[in-house]
Amino acid sequence: MTRKSRRLWLVVACMIGLGSAAALTLNAFSSNIVFFMAPSQVHAKPPPADRTIRLGGMVVAGSVHRETVKDSPVNLFDVTDGQAAVTVRYEGILPDLFREGQSVVAVGTVNPDGTFRASEVLAKHDETYMPKEVAEELRRSGKWDPRFGKAPDAASWNTMTAADTKKPATQTPDGN
């Protein structure tokens, strides 16, 4: 083998390695990227039924109830961003930190009837935690400013005005 062909071999091997990595990445991006949507966005523009999305918002107080289908527990709850609410249907154990009035992210698909079928429900293991997307969405809709303490109770949101968010929330014992 000449020196030239050896160098060529090295270059070709590198190109194949990185090329296939790039091809695999692009291919996987086109089918596996999961977009985040707020309930109002789902209402305005429902995604196709085969598209997995992340739905985030606050769990509406008093909306959580359960059914049992063929020995499996099914949880139903409403998720809101203060403008619209989507009913989520989740078969499984809700995470330890799932609470009414707290933020949640559900991964799944939107059914044709507008309800959401979750394959996964995430509530981070930290009480003061709010998923960034949820906080961003709440801020955008003018319901809450995360700089001023904990999120208000979800039940009060639909009646809340933007002015309420301006005054700092009262400090809770564990909010600091």
Next chain:
Amino acid sequence: MNPELGNFALALACCMAAGQAILPLIGANRRDARLMALAPALAVGQMIALITSFACLIHAAITNDFSVQNVAANSAVSKPLLYKITGVWGNHEGSVLLWAMILSICGGAVALFGRNLPSALQARVIAVLGGVAAGFELFCLTTSNPFARVWPAPLDGQGMNPLLQDPGLAFHPPILYTGYVGFAVPFAFAIAALIEGRVDAAWGRWVRPWAVAAWCFLTCGIAMGSWWSYYVLGWGGYWFWDPVENASLIPWLTGTALVHSAIVVEKREALKIWTVLLAIGTFSFSLSGTFLVRSGILNSVHAFANDPARGVFILGLLALVIGGSLLLFAIRAPQLTTGGLFSPVSREGLLVLNNILLCSICAVVLTGTMYPPFMSLLFGKTISVGKPFFDATTIPLAIPLMVFMGFGPMVPWKRAQMWPVLRRLWWAACVALLALIVATFRMRDILAVLATATAVWVICSSITDITERLRLFRQPLAQSWQRARSLPRAVFGAALAHAGVGIVVLGIAGMSQAAHRIVEVHVGESEMLAGDSWTLTDVHPAQGPNYSALVATIEVRHNGRLITTLHPSKRTFASQHQTTTEVAIHTNLMADIYGVLGDRHGDDANPTYVLRLHYNPLAPWMWLGGLIMAFGGALSLSDRRVRVGAPRRAKTVDVVVAQ
């Protein structure tokens, strides 16, 4: 008093590190033996100061000194002693101090074990380590001081997240950090080589043991972290492809490439520039992984905004270390002599393939990790990529890697023929083919089938490698034993590490066949999963030291025969208003039987309980394989060739240096 002592020791260490960064460099340039001799002394001094400082912080935590803010925020009187100690590194300030302490221990190790290095090289390596250490100690002192006092001192601390009160997590961070920080030594060697302007076989030989040691710790740390998330978080999985996890995987991939490319430098004096770049890259990924991802700067813009000083400092420090070393590389790399090229069918050819594939995987993981935060920063779009993305991209690249890995150790250096190698490996290929056929019938997913076959192939070829070298079964056993005793331990280490990779991949492929069910039952009812019958026989309350628990009893039977009794529980920690689930796992090494107790529903007279039941085939193999890999690395470190026979530099040394 003690916290002040700790603070003083930290400040002292920072000063010594600054001296360690500057004086030996001047000494090495002027060939001043006295200034160069300062390097080991300062490195050891800095190590002692930081160990003292860390001991002071632990002392404050044990003695419940809540006037120290860090202790008040993360500890409590009722916390068990073990977690008072381990809680020290369970928070940002403490973990930065731990990080700095491990770095100083690395410096001390180079000072103590690197006596056979040329004094100029040793001085420069220690100086680079000192420079990095000084930066992070300054960061610790100015923006995240663990010794800061709080006034008035609270009567009791706020306690630690109950999830972190677990022996597995207690020792996971120090081991993982040792892995991360350990790559600072190859990095320092790379920078020293760039300053000197030369890399040769001896350099490869010096740098490799440090890289292997760091790699062992990182492997162990990742395996432990994955095990922790498996049995503490109770979600039944083992790897979430979360940015924090990826931050440890990325340096592991480049570190693995480094460990292999350094062999080529040592044996063939080729791939030199590439190896230097890998050493710089691995440490850069370790640094950015620990600090950017752990501090949450990338994940959440809020964490950055909460404490701008901290964020700016860390970004500046990272830019200085990474940017500076890459700049030095760009200036100096062209001056390094390039090694020879070589034919594709040879040991070095396969090691190059290994590097290309590992770096491709690394690029894919890096893209998947960085793309979402960049999209949200630049375009405000919130997206995420998860397991489907990483499965679809990493596994197709890992499969050819495993195929070549089987050939690697069998192919001779320089120029090789494929045929003799194939002839020795035919039985391994047959077994792998058999595994492929069996797996095709048992598994649904094509990638899992291929992964199983290649994993079997890697394990069999590692066995072949050893039996061939020992001439086992072709010679009397006594002679094979003689050969085994004279064979370098590094050969056994490499074969073990490769077999460990095969075992890990088998475990991952097995886990893709895991079955799980979520059921809601009354006490006394049975459910079927994976051919076993699971019966909830009892649920009763129990009291722990700082929590109250609900403990379930689940009997698992196979064809009426009792296999095991599981006791999953749910704990409620009053002080933090938090509940945790305690998973119950029964393993027979071929499969894990995994039970989680969920919520209680219904009226008090006849409640129902939600249970999550998992059957995880081959799950323990993943962690066992990880430990075997790390053990293989440790075995090759114990090779006497590493310790004795200090490598000499080539004769051209003086000529080149004198230029």
